[in-house]
Amino acid sequence: MSTPSTPAPSPANGRRRWVPGERLVGRAPEPTHADGAPTIGVLALQGDVLEHLRALRRCGANAVEVRTTEQLAQVDGLVLPGGESTTIGKLLERFELMQPLRDRIGAGLPVFGTCAGMILLSDELDQDRTQPLIGGIAVRTRRNAYGRQVDSFDTHLEVAGIEGGPMDVSFIRAPRVQQVLDDRVEVLASIEDHPVVVRQGHLLAAAFHPEVTGDDRLHAAFVAAVERSRIPA
Numbered sequence: 001m002s003t004p005s006t007p008a009p010s011p012a013n014g015r016r017r018w019v020p021g022e023r024l025v026g027r028a029p030e031p032t033h034a035d036g037a038p039t040i041g042v043l044a045l046q047g048d049v050l051e052h053l054r055a056l057r058r059c060g061a062n063a064v065e066v067r068t069t070e071q072l073a074q075v076d077g078l079v080l081p082g083g084e085s086t087t088i089g090k091l092l093e094r095f096e097l098m099q100p101l102r103d104r105i106g107a108g109l110p111v112f113g114t115c116a117g118m119i120l121l122s123d124e125l126d127q128d129r130t131q132p133l134i135g136g137i138a139v140r141t142r143r144n145a146y147g148r149q150v151d152s153f154d155t156h157l158e159v160a161g162i163e164g165g166p167m168d169v170s171f172i173r174a175p176r177v178q179q180v181l182d183d184r185v186e187v188l189a190s191i192e193d194h195p196v197v198v199r200q201g202h203l204l205a206a207a208f209h210p211e212v213t214g215d216d217r218l219h220a221a222f223v224a225a226v227e228r229s230r231i232p233a
């Protein structure tokens with residue numbers, strides 16, 4: 001048995017052991033969105049849907065759950081939450097959402113994937129090659145790249161384009177990019193030379209969970225990108 005004492009922060013790399021639920025943002029009153037705010041869906045098949053809905057609402061979006069093709073058709077942007085990428089991928093196929101989602105992505109739908117969502121947006125994985133992926137970002141990604149649940153950690157991370165200092169983020173059984181496969185992929189943040197935030201066109205992916213810490217800057221950037229995408233060129 002391990003001792004119940006709080007694990008010490010690791011000063012060597014600025015990481016702190018992740019404790020389940022410890023940093024989950026409490027239920028604050030949810031601001032209502034302004035008229036004309038973009039409608040942003042959160043894929044609600046499995047994973048931490050509620051935290052993303054709350055983060056998006058704090059950023060002024062009209063945030064809604066997406067489980068059906070009809071709901072998918074209503075949104076201006078979509079968040080793929082963290083959870084279990086194998087489960088989410090299989091459920092996308094079972095509920096016949098995989099192809100409609102790929103079609104909407106092909107037509108320019110902005111999508112933000114976090115953790116399992118990043119895995120799903122990857123074109124390739126370097127382990128199980130049979131797992132269903134949505135694809136769209138030309139990277140080869142490794143699941144559980146930092147180890148098992150007990151190896152999860154919180155850290156501060158500088159993200160290109162995000163102002164105001166390093167972001168406060170949680171890596172929970174997180175993936176990382178092993179290889180960038182195309183020079184259209186922009187690397188916005190890395191840890192030890194492995195990309196953990198990447199963007200390709202209208203697709204954004206982060207290996208960590210920005211929605212559990214209350215640091216909403218990446219959500220705000222995504223909401224702004226969705227707003228820009230609605231303005232006809």
Ligand code: GLN
Pocket residue numbers: 081082083084085086114115116117119143144172173174175
């Ligand atoms: N390890 C999970 C997976 O492979 C992702 C974990 C997460 O989303 N926090 O899908």
